[in-house]
Amino acid sequence: MPEFSVRFLPEGKQVMAAEGESLFRAAARAGVLIDGSCGGQGACSRCKVIIKEGKVRLAASGNLKDDEKRRGYVLACRSFPESDLVVEVPVTGLPAGLRTVLEGGGDVCGGGQGGLGSLSPLYRKVFLSLKEPAPGDGEDDLARLSRAIRKEAGVGELRPGLDVLRGLPKTLRDAGWKVTVSLAEGIGCGCAEIAEIEPGRVGRKYFGLAVDIGTTTVVAHLVDLESGRTESMKGAYNRQSVYGEDVISRIIYAGEHKDGLEGLQKAVLDTVNGLIREMTEELNIKRVDIKAAVCAGNTAMTHLFLGIDPTYIRLEPYTPAANKIPAVRAGSIGLDIHPQAWVNCVPGVAGFVGGDIVAGVLASEMAFSEKMTLFIDVGTNGEMVLGGGEWLVACACSAGPAFEGGGIRHGLRAVSGAIEHVEVAPGSLAVKYSTVDGVPPLGICGSGLIEVVAQLYKAGVIDRGGNFVFPGRTPRIRDAGEGREFVLVWPEEPALPGGIAVSEAEIKNLLRSKAAVYAGIRSMLKKVGLPAGAIERVIIAGGFGGYINIREAVNIGLLPDIPLDRYTYIGNASVKGAAMALLSRQARQALEEIAGRVTYLDLSADNTFMDEFVAALFIPHTDLSLFPTVT
């Protein structure tokens, strides 16, 4: 089969592609990230690219507009090279606006030890000045060393690597009994490995990697393990997206394709390794100076990251291979840090409440608080934890892709140009909006969509069920083919041919999403027999939460109607929790404790959830007494 060279602009990355390989796949292989929520199925029409040079064969053309076609747009997933190509990836498809998923990450760990107890990193170098054995002193070298380590570093059982043991006698004596040992601890392990022993006092820097492996985005922090300071943080889209947008489609892909699991594992490793490369180049350090890693992901992501079969997570009773996974050597999975470094995965609770949530709960400090707290991380899946120091209950609901801009024709993730705030004037229906980064609008993101729905309801455009009921005639409301739509941005406005509109079907989609989340919260409250008012604090985590207008979210019935000052946004709590585990033994123990203590409420096995869901499909709810402040 002939192969052609394909160069992707603006990054300039080049890759050889076979005749039968779509540009979507070729881009993924080249490390060029193209937006797309259907996993290359031609369904979402988001993987638009422009062929600048060369010829492609087009399969079914997808939903491109005529003027898009005129301007040279094709769908990358439907385009196959017939010659060498130069392909431009338009700005909407680039991971330009990962700001949200990174935001706030420096707070907890940036300052060092705040809230972590004393600094006791997963990997550290400890200087020791040993007493030379005197005549009659029968203690062996390892016992002498271990005793000193225990005294200095307060660790329990010690395990020396064979390599360390082999050279131990000479190293100790050549160094005049003054040595620096490197200790590698783990999550869920009371012992420490003596990973290295060096003569004298060694001050060289060493780093730890904290990663939040999200289904959509992967965020990494590089932490100086000596100072506790986060030196760099980067994010990227999870390259697994080419295999499917959500967890379920990836699990299916892993099971149904030969080498599917391997491909998914490689994709996420490539993503993380790419971030490692960026961060180490930025800081001008070596990758082998990264000596430990903590990864927090949802259960399926953790499985895929380690190459563990995730098949049964999606089948009743949703059984993971393991929630608590022993640490593995970086070299054994191909993570591009020191090959002997231990990679720890934060333990999870269940198939749909993973280590990312446990890490988030840690970072939120709710697990040791007397305040009854609700923790919410909403993406494609909504995961919620309720409780405090005494008990914790968690659940997960399928919120659908709406909150991430998916399943919406003009939906976008919260990238540059995504409409994030919207006001619709009652009466005139004039629209004011603002976009991420203040650039001309390219689409609408989840938080923007919530405001649109809230504003349209308030303006009387839609009723409580999301139906268009505006009595007057206005060009803002037009026929979208299958039902009506509301125009937010006219075609005349800059940058986006065709304009931006939201249809009745899309609004009902969002209502289903919000109903799932609210019903999950209600189910947990019912389970513990408490009213929403008992919630003293709501902590919103994740990229979505950064832009959300809490008032409007309450207005549409997504979040419970309690005083707004009880709401806090914590940013990417998952990577924060992972970074805390890098730095603190107390944090590592807490992760285990939390994972063990959370009671998982399986909503699919819970009849009340379906009732709650149906009741929550309205704005704000069928039971208005639950939303006293919403008029």
Added chain:
Amino acid sequence: MPEFSVRFLPEGKQVMAAEGESLFRAAARAGVLIDGSCGGQGACSRCKVIIKEGKVRLAASGNLKDDEKRRGYVLACRSFPESDLVVEVPVTGLPAGLRTVLEGGGDVCGGGQGGLGSLSPLYRKVFLSLKEPAPGDGEDDLARLSRAIRKEAGVGELRPGLDVLRGLPKTLRDAGWKVTVSLAEGIGCGCAEIAEIEPGRVGRKYFGLAVDIGTTTVVAHLVDLESGRTESMKGAYNRQSVYGEDVISRIIYAGEHKDGLEGLQKAVLDTVNGLIREMTEELNIKRVDIKAAVCAGNTAMTHLFLGIDPTYIRLEPYTPAANKIPAVRAGSIGLDIHPQAWVNCVPGVAGFVGGDIVAGVLASEMAFSEKMTLFIDVGTNGEMVLGGGEWLVACACSAGPAFEGGGIRHGLRAVSGAIEHVEVAPGSLAVKYSTVDGVPPLGICGSGLIEVVAQLYKAGVIDRGGNFVFPGRTPRIRDAGEGREFVLVWPEEPALPGGIAVSEAEIKNLLRSKAAVYAGIRSMLKKVGLPAGAIERVIIAGGFGGYINIREAVNIGLLPDIPLDRYTYIGNASVKGAAMALLSRQARQALEEIAGRVTYLDLSADNTFMDEFVAALFIPHTDLSLFPTVT
């Protein structure tokens, strides 16, 4: 440098040797074992070979007799090839008579579980029938499996390998939840590794390797871990001998030669791997079916086996790198069993009381006995342990090579043809003797030497200090150049030209050896404030003990004068203890407990030892009241 082919008879092994390489080294490389106690220094004159074809250059000729030279004998260590060669290794140099070091090995473990508690091998396969997860059952696969294992096999913490975890969900379901798991435990580790998981009930055999790594000989048992039965046992000379006969010379070699440590490690691994090959071929099993190993060696041997620097074991205060060494993977050291199998080394006590003694103490059952017991393992080094269930004290003394037939012109290990029993008729001085295997005499072994000395003393040939004092004239006593000697075997007698004689200097050598052992025992008794009569049981271990005449050993003052029925011979207790550890968790815990409980008495730092040694240089002792039954 030109290279020549050298073929060794009778085995027929062939090797290429450079002009400057001695036949001794070439033989070692070829895996041909030639006797020799000086490590190829030309001093012991034991590495005699016959050049059948070709030419060699001879360095200083060593102590060969004229008739030996006439018959084509050369010393292998002084001979360098000048052409292709055919070299015959005479029968005395072959490891023909390893009977003693193997003897009795089957007793403890051969019958299976005797004394070991229930069978709980280091590695085992356990069949499990799991309950399939029901709807609403949130337990993950690993937790479900672990719970079943804990119930069935009574192990503590479980650690799955990543490979096991990766395929776990599919394996469990494909197998209808009926699986066989392989569990690998360790010495000094409360946890078990889930090494493998297989569908259904798997009955295939799996084996464990128990090895006694002696300075001179290496003995291995292959144990069926399911039945507990020892299926094969083999012994060989430690191929490290070419680098030096005793521990000290090997430690020096390791330190002073580039790649010396690597060479020594390879030599002992080659030895053990050779035994593994022999045993697996005999049983027609695969080497990868050996799933666990326990090695018991003295501290230096254990260090060399793992490639750990042993340098400081021989320098005051005789500090090992480690007495307690974590298990390593077979593949990481090149032991030719399943590469993922754990190799456990029995923990030691001090630089000169190693895991072999701890294993021996375990096998002797003295550590949990109410009887005050003395455990003696005498080779080049004498190691002794005194005590019982309440306390244990140990010491080591340098007995010198005499007990192993070293440092004696006609000395031999206890191989075929070695004189082991001797009677000298008072008056006529007529000699009656018997040899190992009943073949014509080729030399005298340690136990034979003890009897010679005892008999010569009884016959009035020597006095209490070992001086020749026989008043009459007899051809049995002749001038040996430097002092006199007693002829045991006339030159006319079969097989050995020049006959076999023992000189005054050699007798005094033996007296120093026996004095060291007895002084060690006395030092321990003094330390605990008990008389010899308090010893209720003496257990003699090791190859030497198999032939020893206890009565005569008491007569010369080597062993304490207590009722002879308190003496027992246990054979190779080290390999027995190692095999017990293969089979029983209780035994493994006991090994740790013993190693931790033994108080080491450093004789070199103990003034009373020197006094005791000097007092013990006489037959039987300066203090005759210590030997009431010796007349």
